[in-house]
Amino acid sequence: MDLSLLWQYLVIGLAVLLSLAVVVRKRAPGLERRMRAALALWLLRPGRAAGLQRLGRWIAPPPAGSAGSCGGCNDCGPAPRQKR
Template sequence: MDGPLLLQYLVVALAVLVSAGAVMHKQFPNATRRLRIAIALPLLREGRPAWLRAWARRIAPPGQGGGKNCGGCNGCG
């Protein structure tokens, strides 16, 4: 395969993945949140390298907190 053609395929594949991720985030936010949690949790386990755990913290979605008196346990919603 020719070098420039392979590069073109890689750029198109990356654009398709980014586009699919944006659509999924917009149309299916709960599924996207669960997917991010499912990917991040195994990477956060003890014994993993520090760089991998830092990357997992970036992948993980932000916590959903309640009002000012909420502890953030997500038990009410």
């Protein structure tokens, strides 16, 4: 195989993978979250190299925090002062 043909196949493959990632992110966010979590858990196993664990923490999806008992309006602080 010619070297330029190999580069062409690599660039096309990379473009296809990138477009697939964009489609999954836009159309199936739940699937993307599960895939990121599974990959992060695999990378964060005890005994892995520190670089792989760092990559796993970076890949891990943000936690889906619960709002607690108040309903989650994020307005738990004191009321803002009214201007007179």
